[in-house]
Amino acid sequence: MSFKDVVGQESAIAFLKAAFSCGRIAHAYIFVGPQGVGKSKAALNFAKLLFCESPSANEPCENCASCLKSNGSNHPDIQEVSPEGQFIKIDAIREACRKLSLRGFESSFKVLIITQAGALNEESSNALLKTLEEPTANTVIILMADTLKSVLPTIASRCQRVVFSILKQDVIESILIKQWGASRDAAAYLSMMSEGSLGAALRFHEDGLFSRKNDLIKNALDERCGLDGLLDLSSKERQDRQENIQEALFVLSSWFRDLLLAKTESRSFINIDKKDDIMRLARSFSFIEIEERLTRIADAAQDLKRNANARIALTRLRVDLWKQ
Ligand SMILES: [Zn+2]
Numbered sequence: 001m002s003f004k005d006v007v008g009q010e011s012a013i014a015f016l017k018a019a020f021s022c023g024r025i026a027h028a029y030i031f032v033g034p035q036g037v038g039k040s041k042a043a044l045n046f047a048k049l050l051f052c053e054s055p056s057a058n059e060p061c062e063n064c065a066s067c068l069k070s071n072g073s074n075h076p077d078i079q080e081v082s083p084e085g086q087f088i089k090i091d092a093i094r095e096a097c098r099k100l101s102l103r104g105f106e107s108s109f110k111v112l113i114i115t116q117a118g119a120l121n122e123e124s125s126n127a128l129l130k131t132l133e134e135p136t137a138n139t140v141i142i143l144m145a146d147t148l149k150s151v152l153p154t155i156a157s158r159c160q161r162v163v164f165s166i167l168k169q170d171v172i173e174s175i176l177i178k179q180w181g182a183s184r185d186a187a188a189y190l191s192m193m194s195e196g197s198l199g200a201a202l203r204f205h206e207d208g209l210f211s212r213k214n215d216l217i218k219n220a221l222d223e224r225c226g227l228d229g230l231l232d233l234s235s236k237e238r239q240d241r242q243e244n245i246q247e248a249l250f251v252l253s254s255w256f257r258d259l260l261l262a263k264t265e266s267r268s269f270i271n272i273d274k275k276d277d278i279m280r281l282a283r284s285f286s287f288i289e290i291e292e293r294l295t296r297i298a299d300a301a302q303d304l305k306r307n308a309n310a311r312i313a314l315t316r317l318r319v320d321l322w323k324q
Contacts, residue, residue: 033164036199166196
Protein backbone atom coordinates (compact mmCIF):
# COMPACT_ATOMS: atom_id res chain seq x y z
CA MET A 1 0.00 0.00 0.00
CA SER A 2 1.43 3.35 -1.02
CA PHE A 3 0.18 6.89 -1.54
CA LYS A 4 -0.60 5.82 -5.11
CA ASP A 5 -3.45 3.71 -3.70
CA VAL A 6 -5.13 6.84 -2.42
CA VAL A 7 -6.89 7.72 -5.65
CA GLY A 8 -8.25 11.15 -6.55
CA GLN A 9 -6.79 12.96 -3.50
CA GLU A 10 -3.76 14.56 -5.14
CA SER A 11 -3.94 17.80 -3.19
CA ALA A 12 -4.20 16.13 0.25
CA ILE A 13 -1.31 13.78 -0.54
CA ALA A 14 0.84 16.58 -1.97
CA PHE A 15 0.30 18.54 1.25
CA LEU A 16 1.41 15.60 3.43
CA LYS A 17 4.43 14.88 1.25
CA ALA A 18 5.44 18.54 1.34
CA ALA A 19 5.26 18.57 5.15
CA PHE A 20 7.49 15.48 5.23
CA SER A 21 10.00 16.79 2.72
CA CYS A 22 10.45 20.11 4.60
CA GLY A 23 10.65 18.28 7.92
CA ARG A 24 7.72 20.35 9.19
CA ILE A 25 5.47 17.68 10.59
CA ALA A 26 2.61 19.10 12.67
CA HIS A 27 1.76 17.60 16.07
CA ALA A 28 -1.81 17.00 14.97
CA TYR A 29 -3.73 16.70 11.74
CA ILE A 30 -7.41 16.39 11.07
CA PHE A 31 -8.29 14.56 7.84
CA VAL A 32 -11.72 15.77 6.81
CA GLY A 33 -13.90 14.11 4.17
CA PRO A 34 -16.67 11.53 3.73
CA GLN A 35 -16.07 7.86 4.53
CA GLY A 36 -14.46 5.69 1.90
CA VAL A 37 -12.46 8.39 0.06
CA GLY A 38 -9.02 7.26 1.28
CA LYS A 39 -8.47 8.98 4.65
CA SER A 40 -7.44 5.74 6.43
CA LYS A 41 -5.05 4.71 3.68
CA ALA A 42 -3.51 8.18 3.66
CA ALA A 43 -3.10 8.19 7.47
CA LEU A 44 -1.45 4.76 7.56
CA ASN A 45 0.79 5.64 4.67
CA PHE A 46 1.83 8.92 6.25
CA ALA A 47 2.68 7.06 9.47
CA LYS A 48 4.60 4.49 7.43
CA LEU A 49 6.56 7.29 5.73
CA LEU A 50 7.47 8.81 9.12
CA PHE A 51 8.84 5.47 10.33
CA CYS A 52 10.47 4.29 7.09
CA GLU A 53 14.24 3.72 7.34
CA SER A 54 14.99 4.74 3.77
CA PRO A 55 12.21 6.80 2.21
CA SER A 56 12.69 7.99 -1.33
CA ALA A 57 10.88 10.82 -3.17
CA ASN A 58 8.61 11.25 -0.11
CA GLU A 59 7.35 7.68 -0.40
CA PRO A 60 8.04 4.85 2.06
CA CYS A 61 10.47 2.22 0.72
CA GLU A 62 8.12 -0.75 1.37
CA ASN A 63 11.09 -3.02 2.14
CA CYS A 64 12.58 -1.97 5.48
CA ALA A 65 11.57 -3.63 8.77
CA SER A 66 9.44 -0.61 9.71
CA CYS A 67 7.52 -0.60 6.42
CA LEU A 68 6.86 -4.33 6.68
CA LYS A 69 5.55 -3.92 10.23
CA SER A 70 3.37 -0.98 9.21
CA ASN A 71 1.94 -2.99 6.31
CA GLY A 72 1.20 -5.87 8.66
CA SER A 73 -0.58 -3.48 11.08
CA ASN A 74 1.82 -4.40 13.86
CA HIS A 75 4.13 -1.43 14.17
CA PRO A 76 4.50 -0.88 17.93
CA ASP A 77 4.64 2.90 17.57
CA ILE A 78 1.39 3.26 15.62
CA GLN A 79 -1.76 3.24 17.73
CA GLU A 80 -5.29 3.36 16.43
CA VAL A 81 -8.35 4.31 18.47
CA SER A 82 -11.91 3.74 17.21
CA PRO A 83 -15.34 4.10 18.79
CA GLU A 84 -16.65 1.30 20.99
CA GLY A 85 -20.36 1.46 20.34
CA GLN A 86 -21.50 5.00 19.75
CA PHE A 87 -18.57 6.85 21.29
CA ILE A 88 -14.82 6.81 21.73
CA LYS A 89 -14.37 6.05 25.42
CA ILE A 90 -12.42 8.40 27.66
CA ASP A 91 -10.32 5.46 28.94
CA ALA A 92 -9.25 4.60 25.40
CA ILE A 93 -8.08 8.21 24.84
CA ARG A 94 -6.33 8.37 28.24
CA GLU A 95 -4.46 5.13 27.58
CA ALA A 96 -3.51 6.16 24.04
CA CYS A 97 -2.22 9.54 25.26
CA ARG A 98 -0.25 7.86 28.07
CA LYS A 99 1.47 5.60 25.54
CA LEU A 100 2.11 8.59 23.31
CA SER A 101 4.04 10.30 26.12
CA LEU A 102 6.43 7.31 26.53
CA ARG A 103 9.59 6.84 24.45
CA GLY A 104 9.08 5.15 21.10
CA PHE A 105 9.79 1.40 21.07
CA GLU A 106 11.64 1.33 17.80
CA SER A 107 11.61 4.83 16.42
CA SER A 108 11.87 8.44 17.35
CA PHE A 109 8.25 9.05 16.26
CA LYS A 110 4.95 7.90 17.71
CA VAL A 111 1.68 8.12 15.87
CA LEU A 112 -1.89 8.00 17.16
CA ILE A 113 -4.69 7.62 14.62
CA ILE A 114 -8.25 8.36 15.77
CA THR A 115 -10.53 6.89 13.13
CA GLN A 116 -13.88 8.56 13.77
CA ALA A 117 -13.19 11.76 15.62
CA GLY A 118 -16.89 12.67 15.38
CA ALA A 119 -17.47 9.95 17.99
CA LEU A 120 -15.39 11.75 20.62
CA ASN A 121 -17.80 12.84 23.34
CA GLU A 122 -17.18 15.77 25.64
CA GLU A 123 -15.21 13.72 28.18
CA SER A 124 -12.94 12.01 25.67
CA SER A 125 -12.51 15.29 23.75
CA ASN A 126 -11.30 16.99 26.92
CA ALA A 127 -8.89 14.16 27.65
CA LEU A 128 -7.47 14.49 24.14
CA LEU A 129 -7.34 18.27 24.39
CA LYS A 130 -4.72 18.12 27.16
CA THR A 131 -2.34 16.20 24.90
CA LEU A 132 -3.09 18.48 21.95
CA GLU A 133 -2.30 21.54 24.06
CA GLU A 134 0.95 20.15 25.43
CA PRO A 135 2.21 17.68 22.84
CA THR A 136 5.22 15.47 23.51
CA ALA A 137 8.03 15.95 20.98
CA ASN A 138 7.98 13.67 17.93
CA THR A 139 4.38 12.62 18.33
CA VAL A 140 1.79 12.94 15.61
CA ILE A 141 -1.95 12.64 16.16
CA ILE A 142 -4.15 12.11 13.10
CA LEU A 143 -7.88 12.54 13.55
CA MET A 144 -10.29 11.47 10.84
CA ALA A 145 -13.70 13.08 10.57
CA ASP A 146 -16.52 13.13 8.03
CA THR A 147 -17.05 16.83 8.65
CA LEU A 148 -15.19 19.47 10.62
CA LYS A 149 -18.41 20.35 12.42
CA SER A 150 -18.60 16.90 14.00
CA VAL A 151 -15.50 17.67 16.11
CA LEU A 152 -15.32 20.19 18.97
CA PRO A 153 -13.87 23.49 17.69
CA THR A 154 -11.29 23.47 20.49
CA ILE A 155 -9.96 20.18 19.11
CA ALA A 156 -10.21 21.06 15.41
CA SER A 157 -8.45 24.41 15.88
CA ARG A 158 -5.36 22.65 17.23
CA CYS A 159 -5.02 20.37 14.22
CA GLN A 160 -3.76 21.09 10.73
CA ARG A 161 -6.63 20.49 8.36
CA VAL A 162 -6.22 18.16 5.36
CA VAL A 163 -9.29 18.02 3.14
CA PHE A 164 -10.25 14.85 1.26
CA SER A 165 -12.79 15.44 -1.47
CA ILE A 166 -15.62 13.30 -2.77
CA LEU A 167 -14.36 11.20 -5.68
CA LYS A 168 -15.58 11.89 -9.18
CA GLN A 169 -17.89 9.26 -10.62
CA ASP A 170 -15.63 8.44 -13.57
CA VAL A 171 -12.67 7.90 -11.22
CA ILE A 172 -14.64 5.32 -9.22
CA GLU A 173 -15.98 3.74 -12.39
CA SER A 174 -12.53 3.31 -13.85
CA ILE A 175 -11.12 1.78 -10.63
CA LEU A 176 -14.01 -0.69 -10.47
CA ILE A 177 -13.37 -1.81 -14.05
CA LYS A 178 -9.56 -1.84 -14.08
CA GLN A 179 -8.76 -3.04 -10.57
CA TRP A 180 -11.83 -5.01 -9.60
CA GLY A 181 -12.98 -6.48 -12.91
CA ALA A 182 -16.47 -5.00 -12.80
CA SER A 183 -18.49 -4.86 -16.03
CA ARG A 184 -19.17 -1.44 -17.57
CA ASP A 185 -22.84 -1.50 -16.58
CA ALA A 186 -22.05 -2.60 -13.03
CA ALA A 187 -19.31 0.02 -12.66
CA ALA A 188 -21.62 2.78 -13.93
CA TYR A 189 -24.39 1.74 -11.51
CA LEU A 190 -22.16 1.22 -8.45
CA SER A 191 -20.23 4.45 -8.96
CA MET A 192 -23.50 6.40 -9.01
CA MET A 193 -24.85 4.58 -5.96
CA SER A 194 -21.61 5.20 -4.03
CA GLU A 195 -22.11 8.99 -3.87
CA GLY A 196 -18.39 9.64 -4.28
CA SER A 197 -17.14 7.03 -1.81
CA LEU A 198 -14.79 4.42 -3.27
CA GLY A 199 -15.15 2.41 -0.04
CA ALA A 200 -18.92 2.21 -0.51
CA ALA A 201 -18.53 1.32 -4.21
CA LEU A 202 -16.18 -1.56 -3.38
CA ARG A 203 -18.47 -2.82 -0.62
CA PHE A 204 -21.41 -2.82 -3.07
CA HIS A 205 -19.27 -4.57 -5.68
CA GLU A 206 -18.08 -7.31 -3.30
CA ASP A 207 -21.64 -7.69 -2.13
CA GLY A 208 -22.88 -8.34 -5.68
CA LEU A 209 -25.35 -5.46 -5.45
CA PHE A 210 -25.53 -4.91 -9.21
CA SER A 211 -26.56 -8.50 -9.93
CA ARG A 212 -29.15 -8.44 -7.13
CA LYS A 213 -30.67 -5.03 -7.58
CA ASN A 214 -33.07 -5.77 -10.44
CA ASP A 215 -34.61 -8.73 -8.58
CA LEU A 216 -34.84 -6.58 -5.50
CA ILE A 217 -36.74 -3.84 -7.36
CA LYS A 218 -38.98 -6.35 -9.14
CA ASN A 219 -39.96 -8.05 -5.89
CA ALA A 220 -40.52 -4.84 -4.00
CA LEU A 221 -42.95 -3.64 -6.66
CA ASP A 222 -44.69 -6.99 -7.16
CA GLU A 223 -47.86 -7.17 -5.11
CA ARG A 224 -47.84 -10.96 -5.16
CA CYS A 225 -44.39 -11.15 -3.60
CA GLY A 226 -44.40 -11.24 0.18
CA LEU A 227 -42.42 -8.93 2.41
CA ASP A 228 -39.88 -11.64 3.11
CA GLY A 229 -39.03 -11.69 -0.57
CA LEU A 230 -37.67 -8.18 -0.23
CA LEU A 231 -35.64 -8.99 2.86
CA ASP A 232 -34.32 -12.34 1.66
CA LEU A 233 -32.92 -10.84 -1.50
CA SER A 234 -30.57 -8.69 0.53
CA SER A 235 -27.01 -9.88 1.05
CA LYS A 236 -26.67 -13.41 2.36
CA GLU A 237 -23.19 -12.79 3.75
CA ARG A 238 -23.80 -9.75 5.85
CA GLN A 239 -25.69 -10.54 8.98
CA ASP A 240 -26.61 -7.02 9.77
CA ARG A 241 -30.30 -7.01 8.85
CA GLN A 242 -30.74 -3.30 9.41
CA GLU A 243 -27.96 -2.57 6.94
CA ASN A 244 -29.50 -4.96 4.40
CA ILE A 245 -32.87 -3.25 4.62
CA GLN A 246 -31.33 0.20 4.33
CA GLU A 247 -29.50 -1.01 1.24
CA ALA A 248 -32.76 -2.35 -0.25
CA LEU A 249 -34.43 1.01 0.41
CA PHE A 250 -31.50 2.80 -1.19
CA VAL A 251 -31.88 0.62 -4.32
CA LEU A 252 -35.62 1.30 -4.42
CA SER A 253 -35.17 5.02 -4.04
CA SER A 254 -32.66 5.04 -6.92
CA TRP A 255 -35.34 3.34 -9.04
CA PHE A 256 -38.02 5.94 -8.29
CA ARG A 257 -35.47 8.71 -8.75
CA ASP A 258 -34.96 7.35 -12.29
CA LEU A 259 -38.72 7.28 -12.89
CA LEU A 260 -38.84 10.93 -11.84
CA LEU A 261 -36.02 11.78 -14.25
CA ALA A 262 -37.88 9.98 -17.03
CA LYS A 263 -40.64 12.55 -16.55
CA THR A 264 -38.13 15.29 -17.36
CA GLU A 265 -35.68 15.77 -20.22
CA SER A 266 -32.81 14.21 -18.28
CA ARG A 267 -31.73 10.68 -19.13
CA SER A 268 -28.89 10.36 -16.61
CA PHE A 269 -30.41 7.28 -15.00
CA ILE A 270 -28.71 5.32 -12.25
CA ASN A 271 -30.32 2.10 -13.51
CA ILE A 272 -29.02 2.71 -17.00
CA ASP A 273 -29.30 -1.03 -17.81
CA LYS A 274 -33.09 -0.72 -17.41
CA LYS A 275 -33.63 2.41 -19.47
CA ASP A 276 -36.52 0.97 -21.53
CA ASP A 277 -38.36 -0.33 -18.44
CA ILE A 278 -37.94 3.02 -16.73
CA MET A 279 -39.33 4.95 -19.70
CA ARG A 280 -42.29 2.57 -19.97
CA LEU A 281 -43.11 2.43 -16.25
CA ALA A 282 -42.77 6.19 -15.79
CA ARG A 283 -45.85 6.60 -17.98
CA SER A 284 -48.03 4.78 -15.46
CA PHE A 285 -47.19 7.20 -12.62
CA SER A 286 -47.74 10.92 -12.29
CA PHE A 287 -44.88 13.15 -11.16
CA ILE A 288 -46.58 13.61 -7.77
CA GLU A 289 -47.16 9.86 -7.34
CA ILE A 290 -43.44 9.21 -7.86
CA GLU A 291 -42.48 12.01 -5.48
CA GLU A 292 -44.82 10.56 -2.84
CA ARG A 293 -43.19 7.16 -3.13
CA LEU A 294 -39.74 8.67 -2.79
CA THR A 295 -40.88 10.44 0.37
CA ARG A 296 -42.34 7.19 1.77
CA ILE A 297 -39.08 5.34 1.13
CA ALA A 298 -37.10 8.11 2.86
CA ASP A 299 -39.56 8.01 5.78
CA ALA A 300 -39.17 4.24 6.14
CA ALA A 301 -35.36 4.58 6.12
CA GLN A 302 -35.61 7.26 8.79
CA ASP A 303 -38.00 5.15 10.93
CA LEU A 304 -35.63 2.21 10.78
CA LYS A 305 -32.72 4.39 11.86
CA ARG A 306 -34.79 5.31 14.89
CA ASN A 307 -35.17 1.59 15.59
CA ALA A 308 -38.80 1.31 14.54
CA ASN A 309 -40.09 -2.23 14.05
CA ALA A 310 -38.73 -3.21 10.63
CA ARG A 311 -41.67 -5.43 9.69
CA ILE A 312 -44.25 -2.75 10.47
CA ALA A 313 -42.26 -0.01 8.72
CA LEU A 314 -41.79 -2.11 5.59
CA THR A 315 -45.37 -3.37 5.50
CA ARG A 316 -46.56 0.23 5.60
CA LEU A 317 -44.08 1.14 2.89
CA ARG A 318 -45.24 -1.65 0.59
CA VAL A 319 -48.85 -0.57 0.94
CA ASP A 320 -47.76 2.94 -0.05
CA LEU A 321 -45.77 1.67 -3.01
CA TRP A 322 -48.66 -0.39 -4.39
CA LYS A 323 -51.49 2.06 -3.96
CA GLN A 324 -52.83 3.53 -7.19
ZN1 LIG B 1 10.71 1.64 4.57
